[in-house]
Amino acid sequence: GQNIDQPTEMTATEGAIVQINCTYQTSGFNGLFWYQQHAGEAPTFLSYNVLDGLEEKGRFSSFLSRSKGYSYLLLKELQMKDSASYLCAGERQTGANNLFFGTGTRLTVIP
Amino acid sequence: EADIYQTPRYLVIGTGKKITLECSQTMGHDKMYWYQQDPGMELHLIHYSYGVNSTEKGDLSSESTVSRIRTEHFPLTLESARPSHTSQYLCASSESGALTGGEQFFGPGTRLTVL
Numbered sequence: 001g002q003n004i005d006q007p008t009e010m011t012a013t014e015g016a017i018v019q020i021n022c023t024y025q026t027s028g029f030n031g032l033f034w035y036q037q038h039a040g041e042a043p044t045f046l047s048y049n050v051l052d053g054l055e056e057k058g059r060f061s062s063f064l065s066r067s068k069g070y071s072y073l074l075l076k077e078l079q080m081k082d083s084a085s086y087l088c089a090g091e092r093q094t095g096a097n098n099l100f101f102g103t104g105t106r107l108t109v110i111p
Numbered sequence: 112e113a114d115i116y117q118t119p120r121y122l123v124i125g126t127g128k129k130i131t132l133e134c135s136q137t138m139g140h141d142k143m144y145w146y147q148q149d150p151g152m153e154l155h156l157i158h159y160s161y162g163v164n165s166t167e168k169g170d171l172s173s174e175s176t177v178s179r180i181r182t183e184h185f186p187l188t189l190e191s192a193r194p195s196h197t198s199q200y201l202c203a204s205s206e207s208g209a210l211t212g213g214e215q216f217f218g219p220g221t222r223l224t225v226l
Contacts, residue, residue: 004153033214042201042217043154087154096142096161097205097213100170101154 004102006088011108016078020105022071022088033099034062034073035087043087046073075107083109114138117202117218124192125226132187132221134202143185144215146201147171154201160185192225199223 004024012018024032031050035043049055049064049071061074073086085104092098115136124130136143141162146154146169156169158177166177174196175189185204189196201220205213 042219044217045214048214089154096144096159096167097215098144098156098159098169099154099215100156103151103153106151 004088004090004100006086006102006105008103009106009108011110012075012078014078014080014109014111017074017076018078018107020073020075020086020088020107022073022102024069024071024088024090024102028093030091030093030097032062032064032071033087033089033091034060034071035089037085037087037104039084046086048091078109080109080111083107115202115204115216115218117200117221119221120219121222121224123224123226126191126193128192130189130192130223132200132202132223134185134187134218135183136185136204136216136218137183138204138206138216139182140204140206140216141182142205142213143179144203144205145169145175145177145185145187146203147173148199148201148220150199158187192223194225197223197225 006022034046037043047062054063059076064071085106087104088102089099118133143160145158148154155171157173160179199220199222202218203215205215
């Protein structure tokens with residue numbers, strides 16, 4: 001089966017670092033995506049991991065361990081605008097690259 | 112910036128009406144998707160398409176239907192709307208030929224309310 005687990009909510013302070021974890025159980029997948037979704041808006045792409053290890057992109061980094069079924073998104077130097085939901089999504093091994101999403105982690109950045 | 116559009120953005124309609132949610136993209140993407148998302152909940156895939164004349168059911172059973180007559184256009188239709196159809200509907204597309212890591216670009220969504 002396919003299941004993705006993320007914490008429902010997190011709070012962090014402006015300027016700090018926060019790590020959002022994602023665990024998954026799946027019978028087969030290509031890689032793992034992270035999307036950001038502000039309230040009432042569409043999701044936007046943040047990162048994609050297909051190999052184990054850390055992918056860094058500016059203030060955001062994403063890590064994947066396929067053997068452990070585990071990923072995390074690391075946000076550095078938090079800004080107020082980073083308050084949003086962060087969606088972990090697995091990519092299925094189908095020709096259409098279908099995604100299955102977790103419920104998302106709602107991050108609130110406080111001053 | 113992604114060039115994927117959805118209309119209408121908001122729709123309030125009575126039970127039993129037929130509705131069509133429009134989705135268009137100008138990026139030439141072959142793969143397109145429809146998701147349903149309730150507030151605070153995960154996105155559920157309801158339909159997808161590999162390309163023209165291709166339509167497939169997604170993970171979540173839906174009474175809606177889709178068509179793909181042109182590459183850029185992927186409308187979703189509900190023949191008879193019911194209050195249980197109240198939700199946000201998000202359309203997405205991804206690059207042709209990508210075997211993995213095909214980033215999906217999302218439209219702004221249609222928030223449907225059925226009274």
